[in-house]
Amino acid sequence: MNWLGEQRYGETDEGRRIAWMISYADMMTIILTFMILLLSISTIAQTKYEVLVEEFTGERVGNLHDVQETIDEIVEQAALQGEVETYLDDDGLSIEFSNALLFATGSAELRDEARAIFSPIKEHLAVELGPQYGLIVEGYTDDVPISTADYRSNWELSTARAIHVKEAIADSGVDPRRLSVQGFAETRPATEIDLLDPSAVAELSDQELEEARSANRRVVIRIDTLPHERVEHLLTTATGDVEAVPDLQIPEETEGGDVDNDDEPTDSAPFDFH
Numbered sequence: 001m002n003w004l005g006e007q008r009y010g011e012t013d014e015g016r017r018i019a020w021m022i023s024y025a026d027m028m029t030i031i032l033t034f035m036i037l038l039l040s041i042s043t044i045a046q047t048k049y050e051v052l053v054e055e056f057t058g059e060r061v062g063n064l065h066d067v068q069e070t071i072d073e074i075v076e077q078a079a080l081q082g083e084v085e086t087y088l089d090d091d092g093l094s095i096e097f098s099n100a101l102l103f104a105t106g107s108a109e110l111r112d113e114a115r116a117i118f119s120p121i122k123e124h125l126a127v128e129l130g131p132q133y134g135l136i137v138e139g140y141t142d143d144v145p146i147s148t149a150d151y152r153s154n155w156e157l158s159t160a161r162a163i164h165v166k167e168a169i170a171d172s173g174v175d176p177r178r179l180s181v182q183g184f185a186e187t188r189p190a191t192e193i194d195l196l197d198p199s200a201v202a203e204l205s206d207q208e209l210e211e212a213r214s215a216n217r218r219v220v221i222r223i224d225t226l227p228h229e230r231v232e233h234l235l236t237t238a239t240g241d242v243e244a245v246p247d248l249q250i251p252e253e254t255e256g257g258d259v260d261n262d263d264e265p266t267d268s269a270p271f272d273f274h
Contacts, residue, residue: 063130064093064223070128071095074120084121092133092224095121099141099161099217106146108160110168118168125223126172131235134178134226135169137162142213143186143195159183165219177234178226190215 050061060066068086075084083101087094102114110118125135139162141154151157162181170176186195193212194200201209225231 062132062225063128064088064133067124067129067223068093070124071121074124078117080117092222094223095221097165097219097221098214099219100214102165102219103161106148106151106157108151108157108164110164115168118165122169122172122174125169125221126174129174129223132225132231133223134180134230135166135174136222136224137166137169137179137181138220138222139165139181139183140188140190140216140218140220141185142216144213154185155183157183158185161219165221169221175234177230186216190218 050064065088068088071084071086075081075086080101083098085096087096097118101117102110104111129135139158139160141158143154146154146157151160159181160183162183166179166181170179189195189212191212193204193208195212195216204212226234
């Protein structure tokens with residue numbers, strides 16, 4: 001009883017049985033408010049959105065799965081397992097090529113045999129890849145220094161290789177505005193071994209060192225959704241009619257995939273030293 005003689009809530013048997021619900025409801029309200037706050041200040045990557053939709057509805061949004069399956073079939077038919085690998089995760093689809101497959105040592109020109117192998121892959125990307133996706137071509141090398149008349153450093157070599165792959169994709173009909181290139185030289189290891197760490201390198205045998213270098217020599221094509229505004233602009237430019245732009249189910253705010261390379265290493269031929 002309070003001083004007015006009124007019985008306070010919770011002092012009855014019924015009140016004591018449900019009193020915990022008040023604190024529980026307050027806690028749920030606070031958690032809900034916190035989650036809404038997080039959602040309001042965050043951005044949603046399109047590929048993560050596609051994954052969520054597929055997990056909850058069983059329906060595919062976009063066609064990265066189909067593109068990956070076809071590329072895997074091309075790789076299997078050409079018996080290039082270990083030279084070309086694909087990975088699909090929340091950050092998009094990655095197609096990883098060993099440098100030994102595409103380039104001669106110290107060169108950024110695609111091998112003639114590589115062009116024949118690369119041709120069906122780039123043609124498939126040009127024809128089948130959804131218009132909402134952009135492609136980032138990344139070049140990597142090992143830590144062996146290079147200084148030639150063409151390339152003063154591994155930075156130039158890795159970027160030049162990415163550019164040549166980008167040009168091959170553009171020749172297949174992909175809008176160049178959907179393409180970009182990045183060169184990382186030896187700074188983004190493909191394995192847990194950082195070749196720029198002298199203490200880590202000193203602990204390796206000659207074979208282990210070559211395996212780590214071989215894994216680092218690669219070109220990666222990363223495919224992820226472009227920002228919504230850019231997709232809308234590209235499709236409007238292509239059709240000339242904003243009303244003809246299809247609903248691609250793209251979140252209003254998107255962000256590109258993380259360019260840090262966390263892919264598994266691939267086996268590369270031992271004669272390629274950059």
